[in-house]
Amino acid sequence: MKAMVLKKNSLVEEKPLELIDLPTPVPGSKQILVKISTCGVCHTELDEIEGRISPIKFPIVLGHEIVGRVERLGPGSTKFKEGDRVGIAWINWACGKCSFCLKGEENLCDKAKWTGKDTDGGYAQYTVVSEDFAYPIPERFTDQEAAPLLCAGTIGYRALRLSRIEDSQVLGLYGFGASAHIVIQITKYRYPHGRVFVFTRPGQKEHQDLARKLGADWIGATGDTPPLKLNCAIDFTPVGVPVREALRNLEKGGRLVINAIRKETSIPELDYARHLWYEKEIKSVANVTRKDSQEFLPLAAKIPIVPEVQEFKLEEVNEALILLKKGKIRGAAVLKISSELQIS
Numbered sequence: 207m208k209a210m211v212l213k214k215n216s217l218v219e220e221k222p223l224e225l226i227d228l229p230t231p232v233p234g235s236k237q238i239l240v241k242i243s244t245c246g247v248c249h250t251e252l253d254e255i256e257g258r259i260s261p262i263k264f265p266i267v268l269g270h271e272i273v274g275r276v277e278r279l280g281p282g283s284t285k286f287k288e289g290d291r292v293g294i295a296w297i298n299w300a301c302g303k304c305s306f307c308l309k310g311e312e313n314l315c316d317k318a319k320w321t322g323k324d325t326d327g328g329y330a331q332y333t334v335v336s337e338d339f340a341y342p343i344p345e346r347f348t349d350q351e352a353a354p355l356l357c358a359g360t361i362g363y364r365a366l367r368l369s370r371i372e373d374s375q376v377l378g379l380y381g382f383g384a385s386a387h388i389v390i391q392i393t394k395y396r397y398p399h400g401r402v403f404v405f406t407r408p409g410q411k412e413h414q415d416l417a418r419k420l421g422a423d424w425i426g427a428t429g430d431t432p433p434l435k436l437n438c439a440i441d442f443t444p445v446g447v448p449v450r451e452a453l454r455n456l457e458k459g460g461r462l463v464i465n466a467i468r469k470e471t472s473i474p475e476l477d478y479a480r481h482l483w484y485e486k487e488i489k490s491v492a493n494v495t496r497k498d499s500q501e502f503l504p505l506a507a508k509i510p511i512v513p514e515v516q517e518f519k520l521e522e523v524n525e526a527l528i529l530l531k532k533g534k535i536r537g538a539a540v541l542k543i544s545s546e547l548q549i550s
């Protein structure tokens with residue numbers, strides 16, 4: 207099969223992903239072989255490429271928002287049949303036995319494996335996965351629409367739940383990329399009397415236009431003071447300053463949820479009285495559970511979520527990642543994976 211692989215850490219501007227031939231994987235016990243049609247591009251790949259989180263091996267096939275069809279069943283695999291459309295997300299495997307797994311917190315499992323980090327992922331024509339870690343895709347979504355639901359959507363759903371927002375409250379969203387543009391749609395559906403305030407990088411007009419289209423009640427830049435205090439805020443950005451800014455704008459007793467696997471810059475010094483006192487809370491989001499995907503995918507179909515996607519070919523993934531780093535993707539970037547790729 208063909209795959210775009212990462213051979214070593216590098217700045218993404220150096221276009222480090224390379225199209226090569228790899229053996230098509232063989233599904234093991236209770237695994238399925240999936241022929242991939244689409245893979246979403248997630249900010250986590252930038253962290254893996256640039257060395258803020260470490261893949262288990264090089265070369266590695268990145269990518270964890272995978273949509274495709276079951277090509278072959280491994281021994282003892284019974285949940286799907288050949289030809290079924292499935293999705294694969296960031297959580298690739300968990301032990302099922304540790305104290306976290308037993309509490310339903312498999313996202314915190316020490317032995318867990320993550321797709322495209324601990325196993326080869328979706329920037330390829332095929333992948334294998336345990337049948338227990340694949341999800342049916344609701345019919346209403348095309349493959350391209352479904353891909354960003356698998357990470358950007360699911361982790362956004364988890365972040366929104368952890369924010370404990372209630373109807374009629376004010377939610378602030380810092381950063382308006384792949385995840386936030388889905389979260390605003392969930393919020394407008396679930397909490398129709400609340401208000402959503404969106405903060406982007408200054409001058410990020412495309413993101414602000416999309417926020418307006420999706421019903422944001424106020425739009426500004428990180429650093430602005432909104433017309434009302436925020437009961438909850440979710441920070442989707444890869445940098446440190448929005449943490450301080452969100453805390454500054456929180457209402458008493460408010461809660462900030464940080465939806466990021468790594469921050470590229472430090473969180474500035476906090477002033478206790480200004481940023482933390484009055485029972486303000488901070489919680490980070492780490493990974494996702496299968497339950498998050500199993501709850502979110504049917505909800506996304508019911509709402510229905512309309513993901514905004516910008517399509518690229520698999521061979522163009524370096525360019526897509528550079529645009530993502532610059533904050534220039536409107537909605538989510540997805541890769542279309544052709545079965546007839548040629549190495550030039």
Ligand SMILES: [Zn+2]
Nearest residue numbers: 248250357358
């Ligand atoms: Zn992701």
Ligand SMILES: [Zn+2]
Nearest residue numbers: 301304307315
């Ligand atoms: Zn575990």
